[in-house]
Amino acid sequence: MSKINTPQIEEAIRLLLEAVGEDPNREGLLDTPKRVAKMYEEVFSGLTIDPKEYFETIFHEDHEELVLVKDIPFYSMCEHHLVPFYGKAHVAYIPKGGRVAGLSKLARAIEAVSKRPQLQERITSTVADTMMETLEPHGVMIVVEAEHMCMTMRGVKKPGAKTVTSAVRGVFQTDSDKRAEVFAMIK
Numbered sequence: 001m002s003k004i005n006t007p008q009i010e011e012a013i014r015l016l017l018e019a020v021g022e023d024p025n026r027e028g029l030l031d032t033p034k035r036v037a038k039m040y041e042e043v044f045s046g047l048t049i050d051p052k053e054y055f056e057t058i059f060h061e062d063h064e065e066l067v068l069v070k071d072i073p074f075y076s077m078c079e080h081h082l083v084p085f086y087g088k089a090h091v092a093y094i095p096k097g098g099r100v101a102g103l104s105k106l107a108r109a110i111e112a113v114s115k116r117p118q119l120q121e122r123i124t125s126t127v128a129d130t131m132m133e134t135l136e137p138h139g140v141m142i143v144v145e146a147e148h149m150c151m152t153m154r155g156v157k158k159p160g161a162k163t164v165t166s167a168v169r170g171v172f173q174t175d176s177d178k179r180a181e182v183f184a185m186i187k
């Protein structure tokens with residue numbers, strides 16, 4: 001995927017400021033296009049990352065029991081309104097055949113997939129599917145809880161409303177005890 005076009009973002013922000021009736025040449029706004037371009041470079045940096053790369057290096061450890069990294073904070077941008085949604089992700093999996101991932105890689109996968117124009121459902125399922133394909137574990141279960149600024153500061157205006165999504169793969173689909181174990185641990 002192509003790298004972010006900084007001059008184009010700067011021009012777009014100048015146009016946007018003009019379009020809302022602002023003067024992009026007034027002192028306080030002079031550096032705003034540059035700042036916004038820099039910010040977008042950061043918040044959309046995941047567009048150039050394939051999360052599969054985080055699971056190319058694995059460890060060999062005979063642990064075929066639950067692994068859960070919970071309360072991973074994340075920030076993303078809703079693709080409908082380009083305003084933030086943010087919250088916590090919980091990533092669980094059961095390794096198979098001694099294929100164990102570095103724990104930080106679970107958080108890195110959430111981070112990379114969040115840093116794009118997104119839907120909460122897609123963050124949840126993309127990371128689950130990536131882990132299933134690369135680690136080939138017994139199962140993956142991901143729960144994401146987030147507050148969407150597009151439901152808080154505008155539109156329906158419901159601050160505090162939380163959206164919870166889950167993606168359940170492999171053994172978690174058939175074993176309700178294992179699902180319950182994850183839910184109990186993330187409470």
Ligand SMILES: Nc1nc2c(ncn2[C@@H]2O[C@H](COP(=O)(O)OP(=O)(O)OP(=O)(O)O)[C@@H](O)[C@H]2O)c(=O)[nH]1
Nearest residue numbers: 078079080085118119120121148150151154155156
């Ligand atoms: N499924 C899903 N919807 C989202 C997400 N983020 C924002 N939305 C919703 O996207 C929808 C877009 O609806 P539209 O009717 O096209 O846009 P709108 O007129 O701005 O909608 P309102 O927010 O209801 O004012 C809204 O219902 C948002 O709440 C997300 O991550 N997943």
Ligand SMILES: [Zn+2]
Nearest residue numbers: 078080081150
């Ligand atoms: Zn939105």
